Amino acid sequence: MNPTIKLSLVILIAFEISFTQVWTVNLALLIVSLLLMIYAHVSLKRLLWLTAVPLFFASALVWSLKLQGSTTPHFLGVIFTRIFVYVYLGGWFSQTTQPLALARSLEQNAKLPAKFAYGFLAAFNLMPKIQAEVATIKAAALMRGQVLHIWSPQLYFKVILAAMNWSDQLAAAMTSHGFVEGAPRTYATTIPLRHRDWWLLGLSLLLVQLGLFCGLP
Amino acid sequence: MKNWHLRDIILVTILAIFMGVIFWALNPVYTLLAAALAPLGLQPLANEILLGVWVMAGPLAGFIIRIPGAATLGEFLGAVVEMFLGGIWGASTLISGAIQGLGAEIGFAATGYKRFGWGTLALSTLTTTIVTFAWDLLRSGYATYHLNFLLLLFVVRLLSVFFFGGVLTKLIANLLIRAHVLPTTNR
Amino acid sequence: MTTAIRNLTFTYPNQEHPVLADLSATFPDGSFNLLTGPSGGGKSTLLKLIAGLLPLPTGSQITLAGQALQELPATQRASQVAMLFQEPSTQFTMDTVLDELRFALENQQIPAAEMPAKIAAALDFVGITSLKNRHLTHLSGGEQQKVALAVIVAMDSKVILLDEPFASIDPAARLDLLQNLVQLSQAHSKTIILADHDLSFYERWIDHLSVLEAGHLTTLSPEATQQRLAIFSAPQRQLTHVTLPDRQLPVILQGQDLGLRQGTRQLINPQDLSLFAHQITLITGPNGSGKSTLLRALVRLTDYQGTLTYDGINIQKRRRKAYARQVALMFQSASAQFLNVTVAEEIALSHKYGRQTYFTPERVDQLLAQLNLTQQRDQIIYTLSGGQQKKVQLLCMLMMAPQVLLLDEPLKGLDYDSIQTVLSILKTVQHDLQLTLIMISHQLSGLDGFVTLHLQLADCQLRYQEADQ
């Protein structure tokens, strides 16, 4: 499925079920997303993690609503299934979409300016370095005799300086590799946007609308 | 008014990832806090206490990049990162990210992205709290809570956002201004 | 047709003094030019101006292979001039080698059908066809620099600028890259301008050596060039004073069945490793072999196999904060270690928590003077040049005086004089306070007589080495 279409579908559905209260549709959606993940060979470990986490938080939220609020069991069921739909839909999207394919699709199909598509991508590809940097900053401070907490301005100060430094370097490197803002580019690979993608989007949304508004509980 | 350039786009993204990573490191704390509060039915409080850290990406990006849309984009990209890391709110983080960012954005937009002092930050704190709370009324069923509990949640959220998104952000900005990496137009 | 600079004067915004003052120079097509000079002399600034990464001041002129830089449309600049940067890991946009090459060709509006041939040729030229589908983040620094060079080859740029491209590259990879560059300049008539502090290996290759100092560029005569290069000649790189460790030496850090992995790759096979107290140990090894990872393991920043003990006690059982004061790491990136804004504030912080009895204010002043930093006391750290930051970082870490100080490439980016000063300070403090120093370095010039033990990492194995003959 075309990445841009897939992203739109996920956001539209997540948005819509935030406002509606039909637990059967939620249930159907979560089953479909789960099946889609199994079909895409998402690892069992990942699936368990994607199930255990919302299980804990959804239960805790439902329990809290029951104790501290006035509500119906129907509504609790809606909230409980809603959280699962969020996580499974998000899981399906993030586990089956390559950031590069998404960036290319946003550039080619959604006409997002290339500076955004590749700017995002360049930063995302730095993710491992960014993760290691936070640990490095904390350890380096410890060696100077200071403990950095989540509420220490210095932690963020260091992080922001690193971010500024790297963004300067990356932008200079992209320019040096011939990237010019707003200039036309060719595409090494074209991301197809087929009629099938539009049909899939339309039909899926139609099905959800039918479910939501035909009087299901 | 400034335009988005390549460097700004990369900077806002790296910043968002950093904030996502810091927030992620907090996950065990969040889970423990939530688990401790859950039996009493107070789990949402854990959310409220830590929410300030999560919405910090918005005001920070707004402060540093100073281009209309910076706060929204910073917060939204943070949400994208969180979803790819496998956050507990999955796809809905994309929507809440955009909403949280908009909340902070209103504060900056109200002053035309020209003033970066306490007034702007306090305003942005307030708008963030109100907008995100309205979203949780819908998404997480907060609307069905008793009024007292709801007030408690609101106040805790306001304090958290005020501390992290306001006070702490200002302290960080002061350091950055002293280091000459941010302009001093800070009234 | 040459690359020429006329009357270039450049001042950074909000600065009083120009970095480059009325500078003129000419580089013939197909020439290989080496640029050196003290740290902060303006080498990076000059290269960025030629690359068009900084705006050219009015009145100054730069011509690239016969074309004026100002008149060159932005979209054609990359086919004229390309730059290879010092930091290997932050110069890519894409995930894999292939995608990065495609990205550069897309920017040049090369039709997709012509890409595979160009990509294959570029990879073959640099000799990294086998890396084609690898993830860029999984490559070593040397391999990343080779990829960056392949991108430039694919773009077919006429002028190639390199800013300390070998700063973190091991000697073997360095020689490899250097040969590629020479071939490019000779066979394909590319103009190459390269800035470096470490002048090892250049003697056979370069056409001109220029020194950039106080805003002016001076091209040295052939004799003066040879004199300069002699300081970095092969005999200067030999370690003739190291010994194999004596059984009597006290051990401070001990690894049992110590192994290191990165993902699925074994970096160091499980082995027993002793690190000795009060010694200066040098660790060498190829790029990506795991030297930095080893130091990170010693300070508990990465997982490892087996056990590690410090002074007989497992380091995992020690309190993190207390241990950080016993065994500390001077990180590769200087800015990671700073917490404040000005040099004076950093020194005050180290004074507060460090060894105050030895590092009295008088001694600190004297050290600052030795390091040429007296003028910089109240300067903001982040506006110092790379070399100056490195020296401040070193001073701050020495003032903490941990029992064991680990140094990850502490000499990177320092000019020759600074290296001499830094080594003599390190030696004095180490001797006076009986510290243990363990350092990684790719550059060996000047280290003979300084280090006492030499530990080499090769083929996943760490071994102490005998003296070179």
Ligand SMILES: Nc1ncnc2c1ncn2[C@@H]1O[C@H](COP(=O)(O)OP(=O)(O)OP(=O)(O)O)[C@@H](O)[C@H]1O
């Ligand atoms: N963005 C900047 N703003 C102000 N001053 C700067 C900036 N960048 C560099 N400088 C100053 O310009 C001078 C030249 O710096 P440059 O980085 O070109 O030196 P260099 O010769 O490359 O030094 P090194 O060998 O340490 O890399 C230094 O004194 C530095 O402090």
Ligand SMILES: Nc1ncnc2c1ncn2[C@@H]1O[C@H](COP(=O)(O)OP(=O)(O)OP(=O)(O)O)[C@@H](O)[C@H]1O
């Ligand atoms: N965060 C990470 N994720 C994945 N691989 C990594 C990570 N950090 C390092 N590596 C890989 O581990 C290997 C060892 O890296 P390390 O930095 O220890 O090498 P090194 O010997 O210090 O090399 P150099 O001389 O280039 O500094 C390299 O191949 C590197 O690509």
Ligand SMILES: [Mg+2]
């Ligand atoms: Mg430089």
Ligand SMILES: [Mg+2]
């Ligand atoms: Mg290393």
